[in-house]
Amino acid sequence: MIYQRTIAKDVKVTGIGLHSGKKVTMKLIPAEADFGIQFVRTDIPHSKPMKANALTVGTTENATTLGSGAEAVHTVEHLLGTLYGLGINNVFIEIDGPEVPIMDGSGASFVFLLKETGLKNLNKSKKFLVILDKVRVEKDDKWAEFTPNSNLAIESTIVFPHPVIKTQHFDFEFSCENFINNIARARTFGFARDVDYLKRKGLIKGGSLDNAIVLDEFKVMNPEGLRFDNEFVRHKILDTIGDVSLLGYEIAGKITTYKSGHNIHNLLCRKLLETPSAYEIVSASALTQEVREAHKLPQFITVSH
Ligand SMILES: [Zn+2]
Structure with a gap:
């Protein structure tokens, strides 16, 4: 159980x-x-x-x-x-x-x-939202999709024309331990050149080097540096988990994202909810072999927390 x-x-x-x-x-x-x-x-x-x-x-x-x-x-x-x-x-x-x-x-x-x-x-x-079929959203050159998988997995790619970030890719297989060790500590980030613009819009009034990685044109401005070389894409995975957790269930499925943000993540969740054939809500207690076979569910769902 x-x-x-x-x-x-x-x-x-x-x-x-x-x-x-x-x-x-x-x-x-x-x-x-x-x-x-x-x-x-x-x-x-x-x-x-x-x-x-x-x-x-x-x-x-x-x-x-x-x-x-x-x-x-x-x-x-x-x-x-x-x-x-x-x-x-x-x-x-x-x-x-x-x-x-x-x-x-x-x-x-x-x-x-x-x-x-x-x-x-x-x-x-517990109840799981099991992805049964591919669901994809695209906006300009950004996209995100759900595909079937026995556990929550997230494969994320970010692209920023900045020498410290460039293209970063991370393949994450969910477990509580993996989340704590590899994702939870990754900080949000921003660019010094955007600070004035965002402040004029009433945003980042509380922002500082204590609560974000800030990049100037060439480097990380925080004196302590980065927590991981690819901290930026790891943070994108933290954001993705937070945004898809809004489906209200633990997820058995893979999420692949390319240059995604909160907007794409939410559009992906909404499109999934509009596509009832693409998912099923299953109680962990009901995940017997017969149910898995009848619903073509993954043979195992890894839950290690
Ligand atoms: Zn974030």
Whole structure:
């Protein structure tokens, strides 16, 4: 039996929003099975909880936003990616501002926090979204696709005309351990030449060398350098996991991306949901040999967390 998971107890975290620059405190609270991940804005009276779901995504410019208008929650992707990475399916998140704190620009602080808090198995089977058929979205020269695979795998390629990045490629096979060791610590990044433009648009007000890799024309400006040579594409995989976790299930399928971003990831999720023949939701407890054969499901689903 592969059980759904929540956290062992309440935990609080405080930080600043990357784009808003505002200080925010989040409280993560254990939740029952099938609750999913839900956010509520405690700074807004009578605000209703909002389920983390691909169809509730508002804007995807520079970050993934849940909802729209005054009650939206911005920059959810690194927290959601980390919850997925640790196999946490259910948690209630109170947040007293418009944006999830950026921490160090990666998922590392959330991994530390959640492991310290402890995880708790719930008495109900996990559910998997099993990809049965290829689904692809394209926009200009960018694209992303789902194809069948027995476990979540992500093959990502990014291309930036910058001497430190150029073309980077990473092939990631999901396991909790692999996520923690190879993906969670990869930071978000930006270019010094874009700083003025983004600030004029009201973005990255909280951005600094403490919460992003910043590149000038030739090199990384952060004095500590990079955590991995290909930290940039590894971060793209953290973003991808966060964005596809909004499907609401653990995924058995491969995602291949080329020059993708939050917008393409969300379009891919929406197209999948519009294509019922391309996926199936299966309870881990129902994954008997007969069910696998009847539905042509993968022969095994690796879950190592
Ligand atoms: Zn990111």
